[in-house]
Amino acid sequence: xxxxxxxxxxxxxxxxxxxxxxxxxxxxxxxxxxxxxxxxxxxxxxxxxxxxxxxxxxxxxxxxxxxxxxxxxxxxxxxxxxxxxxxxxxxxxxxxxxxxxxxxxxxxxxxxxxxxxxxxxxxxxxxxxxxxxxxxxxxxxxxxxxxxxxxxxxxxxxxxxxxxxxxxxxxxxxxxxxxxxxxxxxxxxxxxx
Amino acid sequence: xxxxxxxxxxxxxxxxxxxxxxxxxxxxxxxxxxxxxxxxxxxxxxxxxxxxxxxxxxxxxxxxxxxxxxxxxxxxxxxxxxxxxxxxxxxxxxxxxxxxxxxxxxxxxxxxxxxx
Numbered sequence: 527x528x529x530x531x532x533x534x535x536x537x538x539x540x541x542x543x544x545x546x547x548x549x550x551x552x553x554x555x556x557x558x559x560x561x562x563x564x565x566x567x568x569x570x571x572x573x574x575x576x577x578x579x580x581x582x583x584x585x586x587x588x589x590x591x592x593x594x595x596x597x598x599x600x601x602x603x604x605x606x607x608x609x610x611x612x613x614x615x616x617x618x619x620x621x622x623x624x625x626x627x628x629x630x631x632x633x634x635x636x637x638x639x640x641x642x643x644x645x646x647x648x649x650x651x652x653x654x655x656x657x658x659x660x661x662x663x664x665x666x667x668x669x670x671x672x673x674x675x676x677x678x679x680x681x682x683x684x685x686x687x688x689x690x691x692x693x694x695x696x697x698x699x700x701x702x703x704x705x706x707x708x709x710x711x712x713x714x715x716x717x718x719x
Numbered sequence: 720x721x722x723x724x725x726x727x728x729x730x731x732x733x734x735x736x737x738x739x740x741x742x743x744x745x746x747x748x749x750x751x752x753x754x755x756x757x758x759x760x761x762x763x764x765x766x767x768x769x770x771x772x773x774x775x776x777x778x779x780x781x782x783x784x785x786x787x788x789x790x791x792x793x794x795x796x797x798x799x800x801x802x803x804x805x806x807x808x809x810x811x812x813x814x815x816x817x818x819x820x821x822x823x824x825x826x827x828x829x830x831x832x833x834x835x
Binding site for chain 1: 737759
C-alpha cells in the first residue's frame with residue numbers, strides 16, 4: 527500500500543497491517559513513533575547515542591509484539607513510552623554516579639550569554655537543569671511538558687496514580703525554576719530578582 | 720529565589736525545548752526499518768500464491784508452452800470425438816480386418832491341469 531495512503535491510519539491499524547506483511551506500514555509507524563521515542567529517551571539520558579540505542583530497542587520490541595497485539599487494551603504510543611522509560615531506567619541504574627555529575631551547567635560567561643540568548647541556548651539550559659532532577663521527577667516533567675501526554679497517560683506509563691503524577695510534576699517544576707532562577711538574565715528574562 | 724511565580728518563563732523554556740527536539744537520523748531510521756523487515760511475520764504473504772502457480776507454469780515450459788499444450792489437447796479430443804474422413808481412411812488402411820475379442824475360460828484350463 528502506498529506511503530501516503532497510510533499516513534491517516536491509526537497506530538493500531540498500521541500495526542495490524544505490519545503483522546499481515548505490509549512493508550510500508552513499518553515505515554509509517556517508524557516516521558510517527560521514532561521521533562517521540564528518541565525525544566523522550568534523549569531527555570531522560572542526556573546522551574544521543576544511548577537514546578538512539580534505546581529507540582531502536584523499543585521499536586524492535588514493538589515489531590516483535592505486533593502479531594500478539596491486543597486491540598483496544600492499550601494505546602501503542604503509551605506502551606512505547608513505557609518501554610522507553612524502562613529501558614532508560616535500566617541504563618541510568620547502570621551508570622556510575624560520576625556520570626550525572628558530569629552534566630555540567632554552562633558557564634555564566636559563555637559566549638552565548640554575551641551574544642544574547644537564543645532558543646537553542648534556552649533549550650540547552652533546560653536540558654542541563656532536567657538532567658539534575660531525580661529520575662522520576664524528570665520522567666514526569668518530560669512526559670507532561672515536552673511530550674505532551676495527559677496526566678492519566680503519564681500515570682499509565684509510570685505505573686502510578688494520577689495524584690502521584692501531579693506531585694512529581696509539581697516538585698520537578700519547582701526544582702527546575704529554582705535551578706534556572708540564577709540564569710534569568712542570561713536567558714533573556716531580565717535581571718535576577 | 721525562583722523564576723516567575725506564574726510559570727510563564729518555565730513554559731517558555733519548555734516551548735524552546737520542544738522546538739529543538741531531536742530528530743532521528745537517516746542511519747537510525749535505516750537500523751529501525753532493517754529490524755522491522757527482519758521481524759515481519761510474513762513479509763511475502765501476498766505474492767506466495769502467485770509464486771506457486773508460477774512454479775507450475777515454469778515446470779511446463781512457461782505460459783507459451785502451456786498454451787500450445789492446451790490447443791493440442793483440444794484438437795486431439797475433437798479428432799477422437801468426430802474423426803475426419805481422411806483419418807478414418809488411414810485407420811482402415813493400416814488395420815483392414817475388423818477386431819474382435821475372445822474370452823478364454825482360464826478356470827477350465829486350470830481344472831484340467833489339476834485333474835490331469
